[in-house]
Amino acid sequence: MPAADVLFTGGAVFTGTGEPLHGHAVAVAGDRILAVVPEPEASAHIDEHTRVVDLDGALLSPGFQDAHVHPVSAGVELLMCNLTEATDAADAVAHVQAYADANPDEAWIQGGGWSMDHFPGGAPVRALLDAVVPDRPVLLMSRDHHSTWANTAAIRAAGLDASTPDPADGRIEREPDGTPAGTFHEGAGALFDHVRPPIGADLAYAGLLRAQEDLIALGITGWQDAWVGTGLGGVQDVASVYRRALAEGTLKVHVVGAQWWERAGGLEQLDEMVRRRAEFAALDHGRFTLGTTKIMVDGVAENQTAAMLTPYRDVHGHDTGNRGLSFIDPERLREIVTQLDAAEFQVHFHALGDRAVREALDAVEAAREANGATDGRHHLAHLQVVEERETARFADLEAVANIQALWATHEDQIDELTLPFLQDGAEARQYPFGDLVRNGARLAAGSDWPVSSADPMHAIHIAVTRVAPGLDSEPLGGAHQRLDLATAMAAYTSGSAYVNHRDHDTGYVREGYLANLVVLDPDPFGLPAGEIHRSTVVATWIDGELAYSRTS
Known part of the structure; x- marks a missing residue:
């Protein structure tokens, strides 16, 4: 038996799907997982150079992947x-x-x-x-x-x-x-934009490195950057920040960059996106890719720009003439997505209101009819309000539901700025994760940080309970929209790896996969649902190397 450089033993192993394995050890050699074996067989992988990590009851899991984040x-x-x-x-x-x-x-x-x-x-x-x-x-x-x-x-x-x-x-x-x-x-x-000072290149680079440090400490070993373009927070060119990190060898994680689609522009943007995708493909062996395009379909509900099928109400409960904003005409959106899909781009939609979700799914359907089935793995992020019949379309179209679970709870922003201005019954359609899963949708998960905390375990807690820690409220949307813990963990690991086209070597604890791992203590599977948030990251390993330790 080949010897391991690192051997994890003494705790359960969440492999990326289903319930955790018990009584197993995980051997790592170099940057890869060498074997997942029953504990009695683990000694065969130990020699004098092996570092044995006693989990002491903690959980070993694939590293988390954030499927929608803005780290720069x-x-x-x-x-x-x-x-x-x-x-x-x-x-x-x-x-x-x-x-x-x-x-x-x-x-x-x-x-x-x-x-x-x-x-x-x-x-x-x-x-x-x-x-x-x-x-x-x-x-x-x-x-x-x-x-x-x-x-x-x-x-x-x-x-x-x-x-x-x-x-x-x-x-x-x-x-x-x-x-x-x-x-x-x-x-x-x-x-x-014409008067604000741009963010300098050095500050933008320092921002990426600071963000990477914070995300790794939360167990995040890969992400999808949901806005690689110009202008976000004053940063002039997000891709150039990653280019510098690649050149200087400071990018420790793997990143999928979603090139920003300028909604006022047309299909002339596609040629430049193809060029930039090829440029970065030539620079690196998969550490950073630009094969995704981000499209904002609508805004957000709290400022009444999310695109809704029914009108918003005013402070007196009367219907207004406002149904939110569709930033791109639906017919034009279908044309854009069809062309992107044909050019082998993944499309990452911001779709928050029920009309926006319908328009995004219609665009995916149009692309599928024109191009046939592809490996685009198109995904819709946020999904705050989803009409019940639309939840079944995700599986039919092989579209991924990219959830931001931290938001799926009663809190001031939704209770004071959103629900009072929506139609009766809208609360039951808030973040319908349970409906999506029951209808066969594949889930990925992300944080939208800095919009909200990047901590996966806090988001997973709410996905399972639909109640934020410390609150005594009813589960938002009803208890039937809760996820079980294994499903929520899978969304943040293997589910996001699938979206990132990295499920061939990340997102699972499997032989041959990259040793991107996180240790969680206490084991969340051993906690009552209301205490899942107490499970925190003890250590993060990337490519078989310790990248973060809570004790160091």
């Missing part, structure tokens, strides 16, 4: 004016003041992470920022990156006033006389 902008925001830890509106403003005071030479204060539920109507006003930074422009992205908060200096610098119209893909919150009030939703945030 997340890392940059951590290094700028970071509001993610603010507890309310006053605390957010205090964070801004502290950052401005500590950085007197920055011409613009930029960053993000503010929560919509901290402000009336989800829309902070310019006066709050003016009170603490009156003399410099301030521009801050919301935590979900669908809204921008600006002070008066920034609004003036951009030349915006009461006469500025709303763009087709966004909305400006206004004061009674039409003056911009301070919040700019969706595409309205781009009205600052």
Whole structure:
């Protein structure tokens, strides 16, 4: 028997699907899993050079893969004016003041992470920022990156006033006389692009490395970057940041980059996407690929830009004329997706409202009719509201449901800014994971960090319970939308590996697969459902090397 460099023993093994194995050891040689064997046979793989890791009852699992994340902008925001830890509106403003005071030479204060539920109507006003930074422009992205908060200096610098119209893909919150009030939703945030300073290359690179460090500590060994283009958080070219990491050998994980589809553009974008895909394929042996295209179908429900089949209601419960925004005409979307599929691109849809989900699935269906079955593994992310009959179409079209499970619980943003403005019965259609699984849909999982925490175990806890830790509420959408723990774990491991076209060598604990592994303690399969969040990462291994240890 060949000797192992590392041998894991003394704990259960989640292989990437089904219930964990008990009484087995995992041998690693070099960067690969050498064998998964019964414990009595493990000694055959040990010699004087073998490092034996006693799990002491912890769980060994494939490394997590985040199927929808924005690490470059997340890392940059951590290094700028970071509001993610603010507890309310006053605390957010205090964070801004502290950052401005500590950085007197920055011409613009930029960053993000503010929560919509901290402000009336989800829309902070310019006066709050003016009170603490009156003399410099301030521009801050919301935590979900669908809204921008600006002070008066920034609004003036951009030349915006009461006469500025709303763009087709966004909305400006206004004061009674039409003056911009301070919040700019969706595409309205781009009205600052011509004046805001770009994020420098060194800061963007530092942001990626900071994000990678944080994600590895959460057991994440691969991800799909859901916006590789220009402009996200002021970063001018996300792909160039990864190119530098490849050149300097600092990219430790494997990454699929989703090239950003400019919704105002046309099919002329496809040639450039093909060129960039080939460029990065020539640079690296699979560490970073650009074979995916990201398409924003709609916005988000809390600012009423998610595309819905029924109208939103006003504060009095009356129907409005607003059904949200479809950023791309559905007929044109079908044409775009058909051409992308023919060019062997995967399509990663942002589809949050029920109309957006239908339009995205219609586009996948059109591509399938035109091109036949392909290995595109197209996936729809977010899926907040899904009509019941649409859940069966995922399996029929081999489309993957890319879930952000952390959101599938009662909390202020959904209870105060979303559900009151939707039609009766809408709560029952929120994040219908159970329906999707019962109808045969394949699941992947991601965080959308920095929109919300990147911690897979917190998301898995909510996928299983539909209640956030510490809350005493009814499960959002009903108990029938819960997932069992093995299914939720599989979504974050083998499911996301499938989406990333890396299920041939990652996402499972199998002989011959890369030794990308995570150790979780306590074993979540041994905990009551309400305590799953207590299971945390003890160690992360990448390519057979220890990449993170909680004790080191």
